[in-house]
Amino acid sequence: MDFLPKDPAILVSTVNMLLRDEEYETLESLCDAFSTDSDEMKERLLKEGFVYSEQQKQFRPVGYDK
Numbered sequence: 001m002d003f004l005p006k007d008p009a010i011l012v013s014t015v016n017m018l019l020r021d022e023e024y025e026t027l028e029s030l031c032d033a034f035s036t037d038s039d040e041m042k043e044r045l046l047k048e049g050f051v052y053s054e055q056q057k058q059f060r061p062v063g064y065d066k
Contacts, residue, residue, distance in 0.1 A: 004034050008048035011041075011045070012045060012050050012059045015027070015058075016058045016059055019057045020058065027041070027042075045059055046062070049061055050062065
């Protein structure tokens with residue numbers, strides 16, 4: 001894969017898969033590999049209803065922990 005998907009749902013799925021399958025140790029290392037800023041990705045996906053969980057190393061729907 002040479003780029004990250006633009007569609008938010010596919011992006012969340014792809015990022016979570018790459019982190020889950022241990023292709024990348026952290027979100028920051030994944031973003032570095034794709035020349036993307038991790039804070040910008042978090043902000044963009046937050047607008048789409050997803051929040052990043054450092055503990056679980058994945059994006060989850062906003063409110064998942066409530």
